Amino acid sequence: MAKPTETEYVIRANGLRKTYGDFVAVEGINFEVKRGEAFGLLGPNGAGKSTTMRMITSTLQRSGGALEILGKDPDKYGPEIRSHIGVVPQQDNLDRQLSVWENIFVYGRYFGLSRKFLKTKIEELLAFAQLEEKRSVKSEELSGGMKRRLTIARGLVNEPEVLLLDEPTTGLDPQARHVLWDRLFRLKELGVTLVLTTHYMDEAEQLCDRLIVMDKGKIMAEGSPAELIKKYSSKEVLEVRFGSSGNAEAAKKLEKVGDRLEILPDRILVYTENGEKALEKVTKLGLNPITSLVRRSSLEDVFLRLTGRTLVD
Amino acid sequence: MSDIFANWQGASKIVDSEKAIRWGAVYVAMARGRESFKWWVPMLTYGIGHPVLYLISIGIGLGSIVAETQGLVDGVPYMVFLAPALLMASALQAAVDETSFAILQGFEWEKGFYAMNQTSVASKQIATGIMYYAAFRVFFNSLIYAVILAMFGAMTWEAIPGQLAIAMLVGMSFGFAMLTYSSFIAGEGDWLVLAMRFIIAPMFMFSGTFYQLETMPELVQNLAWVSPLWHATELARSLSYGSSDPYTLWHIVILVAIGVVSATIVYPQFVRRMAK
Numbered sequence: 001m002a003k004p005t006e007t008e009y010v011i012r013a014n015g016l017r018k019t020y021g022d023f024v025a026v027e028g029i030n031f032e033v034k035r036g037e038a039f040g041l042l043g044p045n046g047a048g049k050s051t052t053m054r055m056i057t058s059t060l061q062r063s064g065g066a067l068e069i070l071g072k073d074p075d076k077y078g079p080e081i082r083s084h085i086g087v088v089p090q091q092d093n094l095d096r097q098l099s100v101w102e103n104i105f106v107y108g109r110y111f112g113l114s115r116k117f118l119k120t121k122i123e124e125l126l127a128f129a130q131l132e133e134k135r136s137v138k139s140e141e142l143s144g145g146m147k148r149r150l151t152i153a154r155g156l157v158n159e160p161e162v163l164l165l166d167e168p169t170t171g172l173d174p175q176a177r178h179v180l181w182d183r184l185f186r187l188k189e190l191g192v193t194l195v196l197t198t199h200y201m202d203e204a205e206q207l208c209d210r211l212i213v214m215d216k217g218k219i220m221a222e223g224s225p226a227e228l229i230k231k232y233s234s235k236e237v238l239e240v241r242f243g244s245s246g247n248a249e250a251a252k253k254l255e256k257v258g259d260r261l262e263i264l265p266d267r268i269l270v271y272t273e274n275g276e277k278a279l280e281k282v283t284k285l286g287l288n289p290i291t292s293l294v295r296r297s298s299l300e301d302v303f304l305r306l307t308g309r310t311l312v313d
Numbered sequence: 314m315s316d317i318f319a320n321w322q323g324a325s326k327i328v329d330s331e332k333a334i335r336w337g338a339v340y341v342a343m344a345r346g347r348e349s350f351k352w353w354v355p356m357l358t359y360g361i362g363h364p365v366l367y368l369i370s371i372g373i374g375l376g377s378i379v380a381e382t383q384g385l386v387d388g389v390p391y392m393v394f395l396a397p398a399l400l401m402a403s404a405l406q407a408a409v410d411e412t413s414f415a416i417l418q419g420f421e422w423e424k425g426f427y428a429m430n431q432t433s434v435a436s437k438q439i440a441t442g443i444m445y446y447a448a449f450r451v452f453f454n455s456l457i458y459a460v461i462l463a464m465f466g467a468m469t470w471e472a473i474p475g476q477l478a479i480a481m482l483v484g485m486s487f488g489f490a491m492l493t494y495s496s497f498i499a500g501e502g503d504w505l506v507l508a509m510r511f512i513i514a515p516m517f518m519f520s521g522t523f524y525q526l527e528t529m530p531e532l533v534q535n536l537a538w539v540s541p542l543w544h545a546t547e548l549a550r551s552l553s554y555g556s557s558d559p560y561t562l563w564h565i566v567i568l569v570a571i572g573v574v575s576a577t578i579v580y581p582q583f584v585r586r587m588a589k
Contacts, residue, residue, distance in 0.1 A: 059430050061588050079334045083433035084324040093424040097348050106344045110432035112333030124317040156317065158324050158432075190321050 008035045010162050010193050011056060015065035018051050025051040027217035028065060035161075038184075038194040040204045040211030042299075044307050047214040049197040050090055053166050056195060057087050070161065083111055086160030090167050090197075092151045096140035100131050100150055103139050108157040121157060128183065129153035144171045152180070156187075163187065165196040169203060181206055201300040213306050220306040225299050232305055233297040234259050236275035240282060240289035241267045250287055257281045271297070333433040341429060341442020345415070346449070360454050364461040367399055368392065371523065372467060387525055389554050396467035397476060397549035398522040400458050404480035405542055407454040408488035409513060411447035416495035417502045420586060427587070436587040437580050440496075444488060451484030452477065468553055475552040483545035486568040489575035490541070496582045516542050544568050 011033040018026040026048040033039040041049045054060035055067060058074035058081045067074055069081045094103050104125055108118045126132045129149040134142065139150060148171050155163060165184075169177045177200075184207060188194055198204050204211055205225045213221045213228070221228055238258065242250040244265060251263045258272035272278040275294030282289065333340075349356070376391035386394040419426035419439070426439050434442075459476050462468040468476065491508075498504045519533055520526075520543035526534050537543040544564035550556040558564075 057431060059427070059587065079337070079433040079435045080330050082431065083328050083330040083333050087431040089427070089431065091424065093428040095344075095348065095425055095428070096423055097351055102347065106347060107428065107432065109340045109343065110333070110337070110429060110434050111328050112330075112336060112340070112433070113327065117327065120320075124320060128317045155431075158328050159321055159326075161324050186318050190318060191323070 009033065009068075010035045010070055011039075011195070012068040013052075013056075013065065014067075016052070016055065016062055016067055017064035018048070018055060018060070019063045024217050026055070029212075029214070029217075029219050031212055031219065031222065033162075033193060033195060035193055036188065036191050038188050038196070038207050038209050040208035041195070041197040041214060042201075042204055042211055042303060043197075043214035043220075046216075047307070048217040049214055050166055052214070053164060053195070053197055057085070057164055058082050083158065084161050086155035086158065086163040088152050088155045088163070088165040088168050090170070092147045094139040094147060094150060094154075097138065099136050099138055100126070100142070101135040103150060104154050104157055107154045111158040113158065118157075125153040125156060128156070130179075145173060145176050148172055149176070149180075160192065162193040162195060165194065167197055167199065169198070169200065177203070201298060201303055205299045213303060215307045221302070228302045229297050229299060232302040234271035235273045235297055236271075236278075237295055237297050237301060238270040238272060238275040238278045238282070239267050239291075239293040239295070240270065240279075240287075241291045242287070242289055250289075253285050253287060254282065257285070269301075271301075328433075330433060334435075337434040337438035338441035338445060341434060341439055342445035342449070344429075345411070345443060345446040349411075349446070349450070357457075360457045361461065363403060364399060364458045368396075368462070368465050368467060371395060372465070375523075387550070387554075387556050389556075392465070392467045393554055394550070395523065396462045396465075397553040398520075398546045400455060400462060400468075400476055400480060401483055401542060401545040401549050402517055402520075402522055403458050404451050404455045404484045405487050405516075405545070407451045408447050408484040409491050409509075411443065411450050412488050412491040413495050413505050413509070414502060415443070416492060417498060417505065420496070421499060421502075430587050436584045439587070440492065440579055440583045443492065444485065447488045447492075448481065448485060451481060451488070455480035455484075472553045476549055479545055479548045479552065482548075482565070482568050483541055486572035486575075487541045489572045489579060493575040493579040493582065496579055496586060516540050519543075520546055522546060538567075541568055541571055 009032045013029060013031050015028045015030065016026060017028050029052070041052060043049050051060065055062050055074070056069060058069060058078040061075060070084055072081050074081055095106065098106060101122055104122045105118055108121065113121070126135055129152065131146060131150060131153070134146065139147065142150065148168070152168060169180055172180065181203070184194060194207065196207065208225060210222070210224050211228070212219045221232060223231065247263060247268055251261060251268055254261055254268060254270060258270035258278050260271040262269040262271070270278050279292055279294060372392040372395050376395070379386060379391040429439055430436060455477055459468065459473045463470050463473060494508060495505060520537060520540045526537055526543070544567050547558050548561065548564045551558040551561060
């Protein structure tokens with residue numbers, strides 16, 4: 001284990017590239033993840049997050065650049081690296097024929113863990129995933145959320161130093177998401193490094209110490225959620241609606257209010273340091289919005305600014 | 314209550330990477346076994362029922378007609394002639410069972426191979442583990458089969474070890490070939506169904522299982538050379554009741570070659586496909 005005083009990087013990527021024929025999925029990205037950190041990979045669909053994730057998992061060979069996981073090159077030491085990491089893939093790949101208990105048992109055996117050790121461990125994991133009652137149920141009979149929880153529990157069977165989670169909470173209800181956040185936070189307290197991709201900006205804000213925003217295979221921004229908000233957004237956002245016909249007209253008058261405007265079909269976003277003051281200015285200009293809302297700037301604002309609002313399939 | 318957080322020690326303390334890496338293929342085979350043993354009742358019923366039904370219907374039923382019209386076949390009663398061939402056919406079928414749809418399930422339907430590969434198990438070890446379990450299945454099936462054949466008097470008890478050796482040879486040889494074929498298939502497995510219908514089923518019919526190949530036109534006789542089942546059947550007959558066979562060495566060489574060539578293709582293919 002690492003000495004806690006010195007900074008130890010568990011992941012280092014330098015010029016990391018992945019191409020499929022002519023298609024460039026990941027275009028020479030650089031990033032580092034410190035031990036014990038919660039690190040997020042954000043980006044729209046097709047940004048290269050999952051590809052990056054699979055390269056970190058040491059199951060997908062890179063096309064170029066350097067990559068080091070736990071101090072080793074995954075191309076050479078894949079199995080060794082994987083024996084110390086935990087993986088929660090985007091798509092559950094449980095064994096449908098086997099029971100909940102057996103799914104964890106078989107997976108634990110792949111790491112060479114003894115039957116005796118696993119018997120105790122599985123009880124802990126079943127409690128962790130709140131699946132004690134379902135231990136004998138075939139995994140194919142579980143609900144989507146239960147399958148997800150089982151996949152996460154299974155990924156912890158070898159007590160990984162680094163836990164890689166590819167969209168861990170997709171398909172979970174809000175209760176289950178919050179429970180999982182709490183559990184992940186406790187794992188982090190134990191010194192487990194978390195690397196996750198997510199579509200939920202609130203999740204990234206809650207969990208990640210640091211994150212990168214990816215788009216089209218490149219890194220668009222890097223930093224802590226607070227830093228990114230500070231750099232790419234304002235402190236507050238004022239949202240005003242003038243009806244779809246009045247928006248464009250009102251926007252012309254709003255140009256001097258706030259640091260930046262974003263005109264959407266249904267509303268106008270005014271990025272500003274003080275939302276209430278901005279709203280006062282709007283009223284003074286003689287504009288009467290149908291509705292108005294002042295809120296704190298969020299990671300979602302940063303994300304949309306960096307990656308655009310166009311839908312990606 | 315046991316608590317995951319209170320007892321956490323970390324992978325570096327609880328995982329013996331060297332051990333995990335050394336035994337990866339065995340863990341894969343054991344996982345295959347656990348899955349497959351969910352079906353032990355139908356498996357055992359089939360394992361026993363198949364030889365019994367064949368021996369009664371073909372061996373005794375058809376055998377009595379053969380005895381009346383032709384007397385001996387290849388110098389022995391029909392049932393003795395038939396027994397080694399049935400045994401080889403069942404060995405080959407067991408190998409096919411373990412290396413066909415199960416592969417598609419691992420790569421495509423359930424993606425279980427990817428789950429294995431997330432752990433310290435390497436891509437190549439998945440292929441090896443499948444073959445380990447296929448070897449176990451072939452051995453286990455053939456043992457039951459051979460014992461039943463001996464009980465019916467279609468084979469001597471002393472012949473069993475030799476028959477098992479050839480069953481393993483053809484099982485591994487064609488098992489590797491089938492594994493190779495399956496590892497290139499995507500989607501719903503239509504190509505597997507085609508192989509079952511147009512390669513494996515005809516092989517059972519034209520490998521001299523039920524009759525002497527010499528009675529067939531020369532074309533069919535020559536085609537038999539590409540059939541692993543024919544080579545195995547010839548070997549098994551010569552070991553079981555001492556049928557004369559000038560090509561013993563060739564049969565062995567060809568069966569080994571099919572296995573080795575397939576293996577040199579399938580391992581890189583597993584690595585490529587897992588890394589896609």
